[in-house]
Amino acid sequence: MLSILKNRFEQGYRTSGYPKTPVCLPARYRGRPELNMDAPVDVIHACADVCPQEAIDPVAKTLDMGRCMFCGDCERIADGRFVRFTQNYEIAVAKKTDLVTKGTLPDLARHAKQHFKKYFGRSLQLRQVSAGGCNACEADLNVLSTPFFDLARFGINFVASPRHADGMVVTGPVSRNMKTALLQTYEAIPEPKVVIAAGCCALSGGPFQGSPEITEGLDRLLPVDLFIPGCPPHPMTHLHALLSFFK
């Protein structure tokens, strides 16, 4: 018992004050990209060429956050002359087209579907379905339940049964072998329901694009309400997305 108390004392109080107090991520974290429209054409092409994900359109001068793995190759190859990653983790969007960006993103809170706020603003129960990724997306969703993030204090929980859920968070590129189970889970959730795609795998197939075993974007199978970019999205990105979209 004494040992339990000693440990309790040593561990202290760890829950973050977010959203009231901001959380800052370290310098090397790569969040919302900023694109320089005045960059020389050859620099832009060099960035597009180096990208393993074909996420950069050199003609339109855009970056597709749905395809991007935030590897930072495009930034370092050109010393940030075209793409520069900021430490801003608030990068989720409600419309797929908004993933293709020049650096500015619409305010998620105002673009959220207002009826969702009404239905789910005080209590949101989510069923998570992992469908073919690398499991890092699930891992960083799971940590939302640890003391620092403490998602439950906002009335948001992950539940075991789709019957108890208001919506579904899907991670992974929806492998062929998970498609049926995913669709059945979706069917089992009562209306009205919300679908959240988290991670570049669920947004575009991610690093597995081109494999016949996967789906290149959850939105090809189901209507998606909220898109959370990242590989994986930082837990703060999730937290910001959930709070802005539903609160």
Place this chain on the structure above:
Amino acid sequence: MAMELMPISNGVAVSRKKVPHLSFRDFADQTIQMVSDGGKVVQFFAYPDEGGKVRLMTVLRKSGDLFAAGCDAPDVYPALSAEATCFHLFEREIAEQYGIRPDGHPWLKMVRYHANYRGVTDVFGNDYAEDIPGRYPYYTVSGEGVHEVAVGPVHAGVIEPGHFRFNCIGERVLNLEIQLGYQHRGIEPLLTTVDPKRLSAITENIAGDTTIGHSLCHAQAMEALMGLVPDDGAQTLRTLSLELERLANHVGDLGAISGDVAFLPPANYCGRMRGDFLNMTLLICGNRFGKGLVRAGGVRFSLTEDLRHELAGRLGELKPQVRHVLSLLMNTPSVRARLEDCGRVSFEDADNLGLVGPAGRACGHPYDVRRVFPTAGYTRLDIPEYSESTGDVWARVSVRCQEVLQSIGIVESLLETAVDTTPVHTLPKIGIAADSLVVTLNEAWRGEASHCILTDSAGRLLRYKIKDPSFHNWHGLSMALRNTGISDFPLNNKSHNLSYCGFDV
């Protein structure tokens, strides 16, 4: 019988022409002989050679040495599994990937549920237009009081999909059958067709919790094929991040085990401290899992002096907290009572199945790639030989606690001196050695991870074979559940915490 297998080294490319090409009979005899002399299978797979012939390749390890040999693949051949259990899953994989039938295989069942790469008749008679794996007769048990529990593919928590079929009598599990394949992304064939700039992005996502383990296997293989040599600082940073990965996973799992025995303080503290280890990796490379850190030729980030001091400071603060929480967990009698004698795997079963990593070490098999086939910074470190003997949850937990303390020591020592490295950027545009074979091994946190690349006469990737440690260990979990109460499944599951996606590739 003269030994005809060729000795090779971890991470050193050899000409495929030099690798002994045996008759199938000799290949089988030699391989079985080495395994019965205590050898273990590192890789065993089929590949299509130039000219369309399908061949088999094996890589074995025996007391500190690696050996390779190949042969033409017959369409049907007498199963090696009939002689030695450790070939069991490898042969099923070969049957699934290339449509080759091992005759007399004790349990010929598909592995990941996909059509074979050659377009030949399916060995299992599956129709892949039906997209649910598991359409085959499960092992059944019948009799009074016998029942089945089916779980998954979608599980209750935020975890990966897989199907578990428990045959029980009352509360006691007679057999647990594990059917995976739901996370199958077709990574191996994808790797031989993509633009080389995608290779590292794909391989670091084989299993996200083993990002560094798999990135290292990939980078070292490419380095061997391209003649690249990472500098000393890069080796240090690789070692450091592999240990941070081990720490995050072990600490997280120990917390989860504590949660599963309803001892909540360590569960919460470990969850938080796991995050602190992930955040140390975030500090180094901007990603909590180490994605984007390791690349062929070195690492992409330097360790500035400020960063080194920051990491050392954070570790200094964490170390006593970790020690205290782990001793709280291990010294609480009710925890010990739940873990001891639960889910025992015998030394012999672990040996026959070839269990690796902490799962193997818990059963008395001290094999550790860091000691036996060291790469990166491990050549300069002294990794002690260590194992437990009881093979139960308690042993697996003890091994992992020990490794946590050991890894903290390693990271501490690596942070003592300045780390000087020139970051690498994209894959240099130099050729890849033609007609070569390279095998790499690393001690990922679950055990031996291995990649094997074969190149063709033009220096293109002919075959990319990935083996996650979980490929060896899932059967260990099944064995642990035999005669164990079904309510002890979570403890056994968490003490192994195997990878679905690493297995499914």
